[in-house]
Amino acid sequence: MASLTIRQLDDRLKKLLRLRAARSGRSVEDEVRTILRAAADESGTDVPGPFEPPAPKSAGRAAAAPDTKRVLLIIGGGIAAYKSLDLIRRLKERGIAVRCVLTKAAEHFVTPLAAGALAGEKVFTDLFDPAGEFDVGHIRLARETDLVVVAPATADLMAKMANGHANDLATAALLATHAKILLAPAMNPLMWFNKATQRNLAQLAADGVLTIGPNEGEKAESGERGTGRMAEPLEIAAAAEKLLAASADKPLAGKRMLITSGPTHEPIDPVRYIANRSSGKQGNAIAMAAAAAGADVTLISGPVNLPDPTGIKLIKVETAREMLEAVERTLPVDIAIFAAAVADWRVANAGEQKIKKKAGQATPDLLLTENPDILSTISHRKSKRPKLVIGFAAETENVAANAKDKLARKGCDWILANDVSPQTGIMGGDSNTIQLVTAEGIEPWPPQSKQDVAAMLVARIAAEIADK
Ligand SMILES: Cc1cc2nc3c(=O)[nH]c(=O)nc-3n(C[C@H](O)[C@H](O)[C@H](O)COP(=O)(O)O)c2cc1C
Numbered sequence: 001m002a003s004l005t006i007r008q009l010d011d012r013l014k015k016l017l018r019l020r021a022a023r024s025g026r027s028v029e030d031e032v033r034t035i036l037r038a039a040a041d042e043s044g045t046d047v048p049g050p051f052e053p054p055a056p057k058s059a060g061r062a063a064a065a066p067d068t069k070r071v072l073l074i075i076g077g078g079i080a081a082y083k084s085l086d087l088i089r090r091l092k093e094r095g096i097a098v099r100c101v102l103t104k105a106a107e108h109f110v111t112p113l114a115a116g117a118l119a120g121e122k123v124f125t126d127l128f129d130p131a132g133e134f135d136v137g138h139i140r141l142a143r144e145t146d147l148v149v150v151a152p153a154t155a156d157l158m159a160k161m162a163n164g165h166a167n168d169l170a171t172a173a174l175l176a177t178h179a180k181i182l183l184a185p186a187m188n189p190l191m192w193f194n195k196a197t198q199r200n201l202a203q204l205a206a207d208g209v210l211t212i213g214p215n216e217g218e219k220a221e222s223g224e225r226g227t228g229r230m231a232e233p234l235e236i237a238a239a240a241e242k243l244l245a246a247s248a249d250k251p252l253a254g255k256r257m258l259i260t261s262g263p264t265h266e267p268i269d270p271v272r273y274i275a276n277r278s279s280g281k282q283g284n285a286i287a288m289a290a291a292a293a294g295a296d297v298t299l300i301s302g303p304v305n306l307p308d309p310t311g312i313k314l315i316k317v318e319t320a321r322e323m324l325e326a327v328e329r330t331l332p333v334d335i336a337i338f339a340a341a342v343a344d345w346r347v348a349n350a351g352e353q354k355i356k357k358k359a360g361q362a363t364p365d366l367l368l369t370e371n372p373d374i375l376s377t378i379s380h381r382k383s384k385r386p387k388l389v390i391g392f393a394a395e396t397e398n399v400a401a402n403a404k405d406k407l408a409r410k411g412c413d414w415i416l417a418n419d420v421s422p423q424t425g426i427m428g429g430d431s432n433t434i435q436l437v438t439a440e441g442i443e444p445w446p447p448q449s450k451q452d453v454a455a456m457l458v459a460r461i462a463a464e465i466a467d468k
Pocket of ligand 1: 075076077078079080103104105106153154155156157186187188191
């Protein structure tokens with residue numbers, strides 16, 4: 001029989017073993033013996049071994065279809081916690097995946113076993129559980145969800161949330177989430193109308209936290225009547241479903257995005273400039289599509305003849321150097337799209353005053369010097385580099401090959417290549433034909449309007465973000 005040396009195991013496995021041994025109060029060797037004994041006793045070979053390391057993502061979670069919506073249900077320590085078990089069922093009936101966190105107080109009212117059996121996955125209770133933290137952790141609990149529902153939301157949980165406490169798993173996850181939070185408060189009417197609770201409620205509303213209920217009616221524990229009864233599971237499930245549907249329309253909600261657009265004007269003198277035929281239509285369309293998808297958009301635009309888009313922060317610039325400066329000022333962002341047709345050169349000897357045409361004098365020579373390369377500068381930043389940097393390549397020949405070369409040279413993540421030869425009518429026109437170049441390959445997109453290109457790009461970005 002082969003011998004096994006613990007020292008030869010990989011570090012991850014050793015760490016897991018040490019954690020298990022510490023928890024069971026055994027030496028690591030004894031823990032290994034126990035595990036092997038248990039494995040040998042196991043008659044079925046398809047049972048996952050106790051050693052099985054946690055899956056890299058969503059450990060303990062049944063694999064959900066990619067478009068399945070996820071709710072993190074935080075159950076607080078109130079008598080209404082029993083109704084939250086029904087809420088799990090109601091959410092699941094709607095095809096929503098539910099992951100539960102129970103506060104310590106909640107465990108006095110319902111068991112993790114019951115919540116876990118209904119949710120169909122592991123229930124989390126302890127901020128300082130080494131295995132839990134190693135496996136999923138409060139940050140992942142907070143991030144891997146589309147909505148957080150707190151039901152029942154106790155007076156205590158509301159007070160902690162209003163004041164930013166994070167001294168247990170529930171409050172730490174609540175503080176670390178980007179997702180919308182829906183509270184279903186439940187408490188005695190005196191507790192509900194207490195000035196402190198009402199103050200906390202007002203603070204939470206100002207912080208963007210949503211509430212459902214409490215309803216009026218009989219309280220389960222005391223038979224008292226009044227406001228403080230938790231909204232019914234069906235009501236909470238319907239509200240959650242509605243919120244999840246709204247968030248599906250805003251796949252870029254919470255994302256900061258920077259988009260450059262239009263040409264730059266490089267002065268020859270105070271009245272003349274070098275420019276190009278870029279209209280800014282494509283960049284503006286992307287900015288509007290991204291804003292419609294919920295992104296917080298800053299559009300940095302060169303001089304264009306387009307109406308200012310609404311609901312978008314707009315910074316107007318003239319030259320490439322001004323554009324770079326505005327881009328740097330806007331960082332950090334999550335996604336940067338460089339759609340502007342930035343002039344490669346500027347006039348080194350631009351006149352301070354209007355250059356005069358004088359009879360008999362030779363025409364002036366314009367001396368060109370290179371402009372900063374905005375796409376490359378931002379792509380190569382050591383700090384504050386956006387997670388996704390997307391450039392455009394306007395080419396008149398060898399479109400795909402030049403774009404692939406540009407992707408490597410500039411260090412960006414994606415390039416949208418288009419053929420801007422005069423016969424295509426793309427520069428200044430209303431349609432565009434894109435080839436998306438990524439590290440994985442080239443994706444030809446159909447000829448379509450610049451609005452449709454923008455919508456397709458935003459959908460592609462949303463999918464990329466969801467994957468990560
Ligand atoms: C029997 C019983 C019922 C309770 N019901 C509620 C309740 O409905 N609402 C509430 O806010 N607190 C209620 N509490 C008090 C909470 O359990 C207590 O404030 C606890 O610290 C809440 O912890 P948590 O907010 O971490 O879940 C109840 C306590 C007991 C003993």
